Amino acid sequence: MEVLTLKGFRxxxxxxxLKRGRVLSLLKSVFKSYGFVPLETPTLEYAKILEGKYGPEADKLTYKFKDRGGRMAALRYDLTIPLARYVTENKGRITFPFKRYQIGNVFRAEKPQAGRYREFTQVDVDTVGVDSALADAEIIAVLATCLQLLGIEKFEIRLNDRAVFQEIPVPAIRILDKMDKIGRAGVERELAQAGFGKEILPRSAGRKPTARLKEIFLALEYFGLDKKSFRFDPLLARGLDYYTGMIYEIVVPETSGSISGGGRYNNLIGTFTGEGIPAVGGSFGLDRLAVAVPEKTFENIPFQPQVLVTVFDSGLIQSSLTVYSLLQAQGIEVEIYLDPNAKLDKQLKYADRKGIPYAVILGPQDLKDKKVILKDLGNRTQQRVTVEQLSNILSSR
Amino acid sequence: MEVLTLKGFRxxxxxxxLKRGRVLSLLKSVFKSYGFVPLETPTLEYAKILEGKYGPEADKLTYKFKDRGGRMAALRYDLTIPLARYVTENKGRITFPFKRYQIGNVFRAEKPQAGRYREFTQVDVDTVGVDSALADAEIIAVLATCLQLLGIEKFEIRLNDRAVFQEIPVPAIRILDKMDKIGRAGVERELAQAGFGKEILPRSAGRKPTARLKEIFLALEYFGLDKKSFRFDPLLARGLDYYTGMIYEIVVPETSGSISGGGRYNNLIGTFTGEGIPAVGGSFGLDRLAVAVPEKTFENIPFQPQVLVTVFDSGLIQSSLTVYSLLQAQGIEVEIYLDPNAKLDKQLKYADRKGIPYAVILGPQDLKDKKVILKDLGNRTQQRVTVEQLSNILSSR
Known part of the structure; x- marks a missing residue:
């Protein structure tokens, strides 16, 4: 059959x-517990808002088009620039520090690869309006708490300070950032190709943590982070142009590689108005995060209702619906078979195929006796019980 | 200041x-309790997938553009066509009836008005693969249960059957659908302008419920709906082209007018492959729904953390963070002041401005005595308590 979905979309x-919903609801609970509140910005922005903020590569990957009113619009490339735009427009109404999280889809016209799509979900958490090391450390602490709550035990937080790159041009920083991917020799080669001397590499590699980073490390310990979970990485650069201070990445070595990154960007919000507002933040990519979450975190999510209430014939719809409503009112996830003309056998097969573990059957004789049949579809046993017994049995599962 | 947000976006x-999040989580719990599962489809579809499905008016309002690969892409106009496309592509893998819900933003280049935006959130619930009156009634029952759980007590469900319009051309149906807005005289005028005779109106207005509608009404009672909450509306038409059977709207008279609508569309999924699959569904517009929800439903959502832990000076960061982490671990929504160099007075004013009801102060003497000061910012009282007492007091609130 003809493919009906756009290339790079899914x-x-x-x-x-269901799994993603579970991950997101755990993340939201952590954000809220640290005093972060949700914000939603539109999917479309003026193209000029996004242009020139991320770097030339990203500008090329931004979806842009002219809307009916002749405005150049763009699908959001991330959630950070929209936040900066929001803060600029609403400065007078916001009490700083403004701690917000946002969960939203972003769009990048990249070459699709296994696990890389042109639309994907980002989870952002940012603190705007305060420049302390405490704010930097808190962002890391929030993300680490999220990982712990999701059951991801092994992760490594790599930190650096953009200040160490102060005298290095941004295009060279972007090459340095590829150290993990292309190795030292590769970095040296690309530096040479781009016209930079080799001395850029030792200048950054020989660094010690800045005083600010030391402060952040101390605060991370105060926030309860295990010292072994974070380390100084003098070669970490991060690709985006707008970082000014702390930068970091969180790596889950065994599964999905880097699942989070971010940093401080004290000049970005100022680009819209000239008046700088300090900010720090980070984000998870939901796809990579979900891959790193162990199965046991999802164990208690039922993917199917627990019970199918069958409909014996159209004359018994009312009684079946009564049982259905009663179970539902008790918080049992239940489904009713929607075609009263289907044979009972077909209805039971449907439950089987969907993996629904129990079925309730209510025939004419059962109705007279005020009983129902509860069928365990796993071990093929059944018992005849009152409706009260039925709801007790199912509730206690 | 220059407006930085695109016209019609917000x-x-x-x-x-936070309120919208609360509404959505209640809706999801209802959908799950009826056995519906979540589905996510992309924001962008091939334009040709959306074209010609809704009617000429909607085609004009669809955002379309050429992507980098020269494909004509479109921002989704609703969630129903994407569902039909999904079912077509995944027919072999789906166990029918397929009961899915989807929550997502849709895009329409309409003239912006008060409360009407070009991007807005739709909440859809649909049952695919079964043609029974029970399935029709269940969709209505799900939506009614949602309204009840949200605390919306007064609503009216108006039902009709597209079968009564069988001999009336679709453009005339669209005019009939405006009865509420422009009155009988207006409808007659527009019918005449479009070249239809007046006889179309009495032909539809004099109708009795079809046999199918009577079946649905009965099933609605079985599902526990109050007879007064629904009624036959022979003039209800619904604007979209694809309905084939039951159509309905839910109206909340006192606040937001129509907040939900939908119907049966047995031929839509077939348009992609020629092989028809019956379906029925409905949707809420989140904006109108949120307006209709009474304030008391939101009473238990804290919009701010309950406590601000202040930082006396940078030497006391560690102790403050210990108290902070302890409160947080007990599920208390708490915030720490992120600038240890700010005067205490400034920190307390921040809590006041944000409406945080309590502040914790921890000075050098308190630390020695292993106590903290808990300040009630509402009535300006304070008490000196141990950390254990502190968490007891705050937990019991």
Whole structure:
């Protein structure tokens, strides 16, 4: 059949969507516990808002088009520039520090690869309006708490300070950032190709943590982070142009590589108005994060209702619906078979195929006796019980 | 200042975003309790997938553009066509009936008005693969249960059957659908302008419920709906082209007018492959729904953390963070002041401005005595307590 979905885009099927929903609700609970509040910005922005903020590569990957009113619009490339735009427009109404999280889809016209899509979900957390090491450390602490709550035990936080690159031009920083991918020799080669001398590399590699980083490390310990979970990485650069201070990445070595990154960007918000407002933040990519979450975190999410209430025939719809409503009111996840003309056998097969573990059958004789049949579809046993017993049995599972 | 947000688009500030999040999580719990599972489809589709499905008016309002690969892409106009496309592509893998819900933003280049935006959130619930009156009634029952759980007590469900319009051309149906807005005289005028005779109106207005509608009404009662909450509306038409059977709207008279609508569309999924799959569904517009929700539903959502832990000076950061972490671990929503160099007075004013009800102060003497000061910022009282007492007091609030 003809492919009907755009290249680089995808559907997220129910089982996966349920898992992602579970991850997001855990993340939201952590953000809220640290005093972060949700913000939503539009999917479309003026193209000029996004242009020139990320670097030339990203500018090329931004989806842009002219809307009906002749405005150049762009699909958001990340959630940080929209935050900066929001803060600029609402400065007078915001109490700083403004601690916000945002969960939203972003769009990048990249070459699709395994696990890389042109639309994907980012989870951002940022503190705007305060320049302390405490604010830097808190962002890291929030992200680390998220990982712990998701059951991800092994992760490594690599930190650096953009201040160590002060005298290095941004294009060279972007090459230095590829150290993990292309190795030292590769970096040296690309530096030479771009016209930079080799001395750039030792100038950055020989560094010690800045005083600010030392302050952040101390605060991380105060926030309860294990010293072994974070380290200074003098070669970490991060690709985006707008960072000014602390930068970091969180790596889960065994599964998905880098799952989070961010840093301080004290000049970005100022680009819209000239008046700088300090900010620090970070983000998770939901796809990579979900891959790193161990299965046990998802164990208690039922992917299917626990019970199918069958409909014996159309004359018994009312009684079946009564049982259905009663179970539902008790918080049992239940489904009713929607075609009263289907044979009972077909209805039970449906439950089987979907992996629904129990079925309730209510025939004419059962109705007279005020009983129902509860069928365990796993071990093929059944018992005849009152409706009260039924709801007790199912609630206690 | 220059407007930085595109015409017809908007930010959703934290307080509003929290309320919307609350509404959505209640809706999801209802959908799950009826056995519906989440699905996510991309924001962008091939334009040809969306074109010609909704009617000529909607085609004009769809955002379309050419992507880098020269494909005509479109921002989704609703969530129903993407569902139909998904079912077509995944038919072999789906166990029918497929009961899915989807929450997502849709895009329409309409003239912006008060409360009408070009990007807005739709909440869809649909049952695909079964043609019974029970499935029709269940969709209505799900939506009614949502309204009840949200605390919306007064609503009216108006139902009709597209079958009654069988001999009436779709353009005339669209005019009939305006009865509420422009009255009988207006409808007659527009019918005449479009070249239709007046006889179309009585032909539809004199109708009795079809046999199918009577079946649905009965099932609605079985599902526990109050008879007074729904009624036959022979003039209800619904604007979209794809309905084939039951159509309905839910109206909340006192606040937001129509907040939900939908119907049966047995031929839509077939348009992609020629092989029809019956389906029925409905949707809420989140904006209108949120307006109709009474304030008391939101009473238990804290819009701010309950406590601000202040930082006396930079030497006391560690002790303050210990108290902070301890409160947080107990599920208390707490914030720490992120600038240890700010005067205490400034920190307390920040809590006041944000409406945080309590502040914790921890000075050098308190530290020695292993106590903290808990300040009630509402009535300006304070008490000196141990950390254990502190967490007991705050937990019991």
């Amino acid at each position: 559907d997220i099927a129910p089982e996966e969507a | 930010d959703i500030a934290p307080e509003e975003a």
